[in-house]
Amino acid sequence: MQSSRQLLSRRVFIVGGSITKFVGKGSPDFIDKKHPDFGKKQNTTIEEYITLATNEALKNTNVDPDLVDRIAIGNFAGELFTNQGHMGAAVIGANKKLLNKPSMRVEGACASGALAVQVAYDAIRSGADVALAVGAEVQTTVSPRIGGDYLARASHYARQRSIDDFTFPCLFAKRMKGILEREHFTMEDTARVAVKAYANGNLNPLAHMHNARVSLDHASTVSDKNPNFLNNEIYKPFLRITDCSQVTDGGAAMILVSEDGLKKINASKDSIVEIKGLSCATGNLYEDAEDPTQMTTSRVAAVRAQEAAGIKASEFQVAEVHDCFTIAELLMYEALGIAPYGGAKDLIRAGATNLDGKIPVNTGGGLISFGHPVGATGIKQFLEVYRQMKGQCGGYQLKNIPTFGATLNMGGDDKTAVSAVLQNL
Ligand code: CAA
Numbered sequence: 001m002q003s004s005r006q007l008l009s010r011r012v013f014i015v016g017g018s019i020t021k022f023v024g025k026g027s028p029d030f031i032d033k034k035h036p037d038f039g040k041k042q043n044t045t046i047e048e049y050i051t052l053a054t055n056e057a058l059k060n061t062n063v064d065p066d067l068v069d070r071i072a073i074g075n076f077a078g079e080l081f082t083n084q085g086h087m088g089a090a091v092i093g094a095n096k097k098l099l100n101k102p103s104m105r106v107e108g109a110c111a112s113g114a115l116a117v118q119v120a121y122d123a124i125r126s127g128a129d130v131a132l133a134v135g136a137e138v139q140t141t142v143s144p145r146i147g148g149d150y151l152a153r154a155s156h157y158a159r160q161r162s163i164d165d166f167t168f169p170c171l172f173a174k175r176m177k178g179i180l181e182r183e184h185f186t187m188e189d190t191a192r193v194a195v196k197a198y199a200n201g202n203l204n205p206l207a208h209m210h211n212a213r214v215s216l217d218h219a220s221t222v223s224d225k226n227p228n229f230l231n232n233e234i235y236k237p238f239l240r241i242t243d244c245s246q247v248t249d250g251g252a253a254m255i256l257v258s259e260d261g262l263k264k265i266n267a268s269k270d271s272i273v274e275i276k277g278l279s280c281a282t283g284n285l286y287e288d289a290e291d292p293t294q295m296t297t298s299r300v301a302a303v304r305a306q307e308a309a310g311i312k313a314s315e316f317q318v319a320e321v322h323d324c325f326t327i328a329e330l331l332m333y334e335a336l337g338i339a340p341y342g343g344a345k346d347l348i349r350a351g352a353t354n355l356d357g358k359i360p361v362n363t364g365g366g367l368i369s370f371g372h373p374v375g376a377t378g379i380k381q382f383l384e385v386y387r388q389m390k391g392q393c394g395g396y397q398l399k400n401i402p403t404f405g406a407t408l409n410m411g412g413d414d415k416t417a418v419s420a421v422l423q424n425l
Helices: 004-008 046-061 080-083 089-091 114-127 144-154 155-164 167-181 189-201 216-220 259-265 296-307 324-335 344-349 372-390
Strands: 013-021 068-075 103-106 130-137 250-257 273-282 317-319 404-411 414-422
Touching: 013 046, 013 216, 013 372, 046 080, 046 089, 046 130, 046 250, 068 114, 068 372, 080 144, 089 103, 089 130, 103 114, 114 130, 114 250, 114 273, 114 372, 114 404, 114 414, 130 372, 144 155, 144 167, 144 324, 155 167, 167 189, 167 324, 189 216, 189 324, 189 344, 250 259, 250 372, 273 324, 273 372, 296 324, 296 404, 296 414, 317 324, 317 372, 324 344, 324 404, 344 414, 372 414
Parallel strands: 068 103, 068 130, 317 404
Antiparallel strands: 013 250, 013 273, 130 250, 273 414, 404 414
16 A cells, blocks of 8 residues: 555656647638538537547547546537537446446636546556546637627626627737836737648648748738727727637547556557646635736746746746747746746747757647537647657647757636646656
8 A cells, every 4th residue: 555645746748649620710710701511511519529538638649448547538518619618427437338437527718627637646646647638618609799798707707708809819918018018019910820720720631720831020010801800999909810819629639657557558668758747726816917918827837837847938848838929938938948938039039939949849830720529628738749749740849859848827817827848758
């Protein structure tokens, strides 16, 4: 029998998983009025995404579902977008062999996916050998404007909802106004983030915006095709369509195991990545950021994860950060520590976070181009770092296989943050 101290120091490994295609307006797989299959076929449902991601993850890792000790699923707003809650039981419905396993849903807005990983990680640390983390969201059932209202539930709705119909885009436009006033970075810098995201997504066949091309001129110029679309006259000038993540449907699932679990599932040596540090930090829903240039909750999560891992941000060779808006990506560079405070602009201007840069970020296109099916996003981030470490990224595979990498997933406006440090073994 292991002591509780030994259990808490148990090592946790990722052995693989699956990411479905991310789909929404602008992707050829999305069935809308203009699609030749309109009226004949329907878009993939939340139930189908959960089933697909779960079974593909089990298949890709060769894990017998009988061996799964614990399941967690991240989903933010299933009841609103799809009339479906109770997602823990939906994962059980994905595979008969999962019947009666402990399966639960976790919610932390856009960090719901990484919270599911946190639950799976905690389960392994406290004695489980095999855990399954799933994430899924379907958001295209309503217009982006109605979706904006649903997503506003991740803010303090009673106080912040009225800032704009598109509450979250406007909260980040508000940050951008403060960022410009403090000369922290510029609108040209945020346009550079969009250009990088779309260029990476062009190389990623799973990406929602795989076919969309965005030049620096397009991203930095306000036009009919790239409008300041907010209604709030004060904040409208600080956000263009190209600064925004997508309204996306999709799913992802990942298998975590202990050292004993590696033996139980007979894991191949080549399939293993270790989670060296994982930390969740939560801010106060009722308070706004004092300083718009800082993501203080995300910073706490990132620093704690790095301390737990004993690995510094300067050692990362790849990172996935929460780019719900271009503005957020730059703030995340500083929260994660890959840039010093005030240094994000230098990183993006130098191309250091491009695929051929010294610290590539969001290599598959991030939330802006790969897409943002909210509950799936955090798990996708882990799997993107994993896939880069295992040489599975096809057209956007990094030339130098990374040894150390990081994730930073965020819910709300820097309210729930989950950061991890991963090591390729
Ligand atoms: N000129 C003027 N206005 C225009 C326009 C143009 N050429 N094109 C579009 N617009 C405006 C219109 O007002 C339009 O509204 P109506 O449809 O009601 O007229 C609105 O923009 C949306 O237009 P579309 O439906 O054509 O836009 P789209 O489908 O291309 O969506 C988007 C663009 C609104 C930016 C949408 O992608 C979006 O909402 N993205 C953000 C999603 C989001 O907020 N996700 C959550 C991120 S926050 C996070 O991650 C943390 C958390 O916990 C929530």
